[in-house]
Amino acid sequence: MRNIKLVLAYDGTEFAGWQIQPDAPTIQGTLAEAIEKLTREKVLPQGSGRTDAGVHALAQVASFSTECSIPTENFLKALNGNLPPSIRVLDVSEVPASFHVRKSAMGKTYRYRMFRGAVCPPFLTRYVWHYPYPLNEAAMTQAAQNVIGEHDFTSFAAVDPERGRDDEVSNMRTISSSEWNREDNEFVYSVRGNGFLHHMVRNLVGTFLLVGKGTIAPEEINRILEAHNRSVAGATAPASGLYLVSVDY
Amino acid sequence: MRNIKLVLAYDGTEFAGWQIQPDAPTIQGTLAEAIEKLTREKVLPQGSGRTDAGVHALAQVASFSTECSIPTENFLKALNGNLPPSIRVLDVSEVPASFHVRKSAMGKTYRYRMFRGAVCPPFLTRYVWHYPYPLNEAAMTQAAQNVIGEHDFTSFAAVDPERGRDDEVSNMRTISSSEWNREDNEFVYSVRGNGFLHHMVRNLVGTFLLVGKGTIAPEEINRILEAHNRSVAGATAPASGLYLVSVDY
Numbered sequence: 270m271r272n273i274k275l276v277l278a279y280d281g282t283e284f285a286g287w288q289i290q291p292d293a294p295t296i297q298g299t300l301a302e303a304i305e306k307l308t309r310e311k312v313l314p315q316g317s318g319r320t321d322a323g324v325h326a327l328a329q330v331a332s333f334s335t336e337c338s339i340p341t342e343n344f345l346k347a348l349n350g351n352l353p354p355s356i357r358v359l360d361v362s363e364v365p366a367s368f369h370v371r372k373s374a375m376g377k378t379y380r381y382r383m384f385r386g387a388v389c390p391p392f393l394t395r396y397v398w399h400y401p402y403p404l405n406e407a408a409m410t411q412a413a414q415n416v417i418g419e420h421d422f423t424s425f426a427a428v429d430p431e432r433g434r435d436d437e438v439s440n441m442r443t444i445s446s447s448e449w450n451r452e453d454n455e456f457v458y459s460v461r462g463n464g465f466l467h468h469m470v471r472n473l474v475g476t477f478l479l480v481g482k483g484t485i486a487p488e489e490i491n492r493i494l495e496a497h498n499r500s501v502a503g504a505t506a507p508a509s510g511l512y513l514v515s516v517d518y
Numbered sequence: 519m520r521n522i523k524l525v526l527a528y529d530g531t532e533f534a535g536w537q538i539q540p541d542a543p544t545i546q547g548t549l550a551e552a553i554e555k556l557t558r559e560k561v562l563p564q565g566s567g568r569t570d571a572g573v574h575a576l577a578q579v580a581s582f583s584t585e586c587s588i589p590t591e592n593f594l595k596a597l598n599g600n601l602p603p604s605i606r607v608l609d610v611s612e613v614p615a616s617f618h619v620r621k622s623a624m625g626k627t628y629r630y631r632m633f634r635g636a637v638c639p640p641f642l643t644r645y646v647w648h649y650p651y652p653l654n655e656a657a658m659t660q661a662a663q664n665v666i667g668e669h670d671f672t673s674f675a676a677v678d679p680e681r682g683r684d685d686e687v688s689n690m691r692t693i694s695s696s697e698w699n700r701e702d703n704e705f706v707y708s709v710r711g712n713g714f715l716h717h718m719v720r721n722l723v724g725t726f727l728l729v730g731k732g733t734i735a736p737e738e739i740n741r742i743l744e745a746h747n748r749s750v751a752g753a754t755a756p757a758s759g760l761y762l763v764s765v766d767y
Contacts, residue, residue, distance in 0.1 A: 280640040325641070345637075354643035388594075391529040392574070392645060394603035 270334050272368055273344065275300075275314070276360040277329045281508070282395045283355060286322040287329075289313065296320070296356060300331065303351035307344075308337040317374050317516040321468070323508030325396065327380075328359065330516045332370040368518075376445070378461040378514040379470045381506065386454040397455065398474075398510035404481035406456055410449045412480040412487035413458065416473065416494070419443040423497040425473055426466035427505070440466060440497075449477070459514075468505050475503035519583050521617055522593065524549075524563070525609040526578045530757070531644045532604060536568040536578075545569070545605060549580065552600035556593075557586040566623045566765040570717070572757030574645065576629075577608065579765045581619040617767075625694070627710040627763040628719045630755065635703040646704065647723075647759035653730035655705055659698045661729040661736035662707065665722065665743070668692045672746040674722055675715035676754070689715060689746075698726070708763075717754050724752035 277300070285293035289301065300314050314333040320326060339347070344361040352358070382397040389399040416422075423440045444462040451457075458474055476493060479485045485493075493502050526549070534542035538550065549563050563582040569575060588596070593610040601607070631646040638648040665671075672689045693711040700706075707723055725742060728734045734742075742751050 278640050280643075349637065354638065354648075355640045357637050357640050359637060388598065388606050388608060389603065391527055391604045391606050394529075396641060399603075 270336060270366070272364050272366050273333055273335060273341070274362050274364045274368065274370070275331045275333075275344075275348070275358055277326060277331060278357045278359055279326050279329065280355040280395065281320060281323050281325045284322065286324070287316050287319040296326075296329075297331075299352065299356060300348075303348050304333060304335075306351045307339065307347050308335050310335055310337065315370050317370050317377070318465070318513075319467075320511075320513055321508055324511045324513070326513040328515045329513050330370055330374070330518075332364065332368065373518050374464075374516050376461060376463050376517040377465060378459065378517075379465065380460075380512045380514050381458040381470060381474045382510045382512070383456045383458070383474075384454060385456050395509060398507045400478075402482075404456070404478070405483060406449065406451065406481065408483075408487050409456075409477045409481040412477050412490050413447045413449050413460075415487065415490035416444050416447050416460075420494050421497055422466050422469055422494070424493050424499055424502045425469045425476065426499065427468035427472070428499050429467050442466065442469075447473075470511060471506040471508070472499075472502055472504075474506035474510070477503075478506065479503045519585060519615070521613050521615050522582055522584060522590070523611050523613045523617065523619070524580045524582075524593075524597075524607055526575060526580055527606045527608055528575050528578065529604040529644065530569060530572050530574045533571065535571040535573070536565050538562065545575075545578075546580075548601065548605060552597050553582060553584075555600045556588065556596050557584050559584055559586065564619050566619050566626070567714070567762075568716075569760075569762055570757055573760045573762070575762040577764045578762050579619055579623070579767075581613065581617065622767050623713075623765050625710060625712050625766040626714060627708065627766075628714065629709075629761045629763050630707040630719060630723045631759045631761070632705045632707070632723075633703060634705050644758060647756045649727075651731075653705070653727070654732060655698065655700065655730065657732075657736050658705075658726045658730040661726050661739050662696045662698050662709075664736065664739035665693050665696050665709075669743050670746055671715050671718055671743070673742050673748055673751045674718045674725070675748065676717035676721070677748050678716055691715065691718075696722075719760060720755040720757070721748075721751055721753075723755035723759070726752075727755065728752045 287296045289295050289298040312333045314331045317330045341363050348358045384397040384399045387401050421440050422442050442464050446461045449458050536545045538544050538547040561582045563580045566579045590612050594607050597607045633646040633648045636650050670689050671691050691713050695710045698707050
């Protein structure tokens with residue numbers, strides 16, 4: 270049995286997220302079909318983590334097992350030939366059976382693109398959050414630093430009905446970098462950590478927005494972290510601006 | 519009666535082109551609806567020229583007449599509020615009645631983006647022509663220079679059944695600049711002229727491609743121009759790579 274690792278980029282706009290669903294186009298489902306066409310095997314490729322509907326990836330990592338003898342170097346062209354142009358395989362490699370795409374991940378980097386110009390170019394609407402209103406960007410930059418380090422991120426995690434209340438599952442995560450940067454007309458949030466809870470990056474962005482609007486001070490991020498309560502943080506920012514940039518192993 | 523001039527950007531991917539059609543989404547039709555919502559007047563905005571299905575615009579120019587008293591500075595926000603994000607009004611101004619959006623145009627600039635990398639990023643597929651195969655780009659650069667000047671471009675014009683054979687309509691056009699440039703993974707054709715025939719830029723690109731593939735020499739562009747015969751030139755390049763960049767008045 271071979272273990273195949275894929276690096277994928279996708280435009281999430283027209284997908285109902287990573288996770289396979291019976292009646293909606295998903296990244297996982299579309300990828301499974303492309304693999305089956307090639308190998309004649311029914312496999313469910315596993316991802317480093319889920320991405321939600323509308324969220325993009327520059328380098329998501331997935332893996333699947335196969336009995337087929339197709340040379341690794343032929344997978345890239347063949348899979349891209351079976352996939353829609355909105356999903357592209359960027360790299361294929363064979364990895365040891367011990368490689369687990371989710372459990373072996375040491376860290377992830379996400380980026381959130383906010384477009385600040387008055388009129389959003391039509392070529393960017395699928396790929397940013399258009400927010401043309403006044404914001405104190407310096408305060409947001411300051412606020413972003415307050416999440417660096419090891420914290421319980423319950424206040425920034427979606428209340429997940431599937432998961433229920435499971436005291437054994439920790440919401441402790443370590444963030445190694447967290448910053449906002451101006452890139453021409455865009456204000457871009459980049460965050461790197463050892464793991465992220467559901468909606469965590471979008472909830473952080475929505476909370477930094479409260480700082481930008483002057484509703485809360487940058488230091489109040491600490492109070493929100495300590496509250497361990499989703500309802501004290503800001504709203505979830507739209508999916509269109511979010512990118513899974515990379516996964517480290 | 520006021521004459522209102524609009525500068526528009528649009529992502530042409532999901533439109534059946536500029537010109538209004540009864541059962542397909544068009545730029546002109548969508549714009550007419552947005553204007554009607556605002557002014558309560560049924561008007562058909564005129565464009566500097568048509569763009570075909572899938573062709574994009576960075577700064578198309580359109581105009582319409584209105585009896586309404588809405589201040590010019592309010593049109594931009596109001597129209598953008600009524601338009602889908604794939605069409606954006608970039609500028610609005612009131613112009614003299616003598617301004618004719620098509621006849622007053624002195625020149626136009628188009629750009630054609632060809633993506634040369636092996637794998638096209640999913641975020642670019644709507645906005646380029648993905649052509650990863652070998653091309654002699656230096657020969658294409660040389661070929662592009664041969665269309666500069668005043669020429670009869672019949673060989674590069676779509677044979678238009680609507681138009682028929684009208685000897686009074688000239689296919690003479692003057693091209694003031696025509697060049698290919700490498701921009702990272704893209705090979706980009708830029709052309710400026712006093713006017714363009716239907717499909718002319720895409721037919722030029724398709725013919726330069728023959729030069730790039732070594733099918734014809736760069737000098738043979740002159741022979742193709744002199745033939746005044748569409749069938750001697752190359753195929754029409756896909757719409758997705760083409761942009762109307764600007765219109766000069």
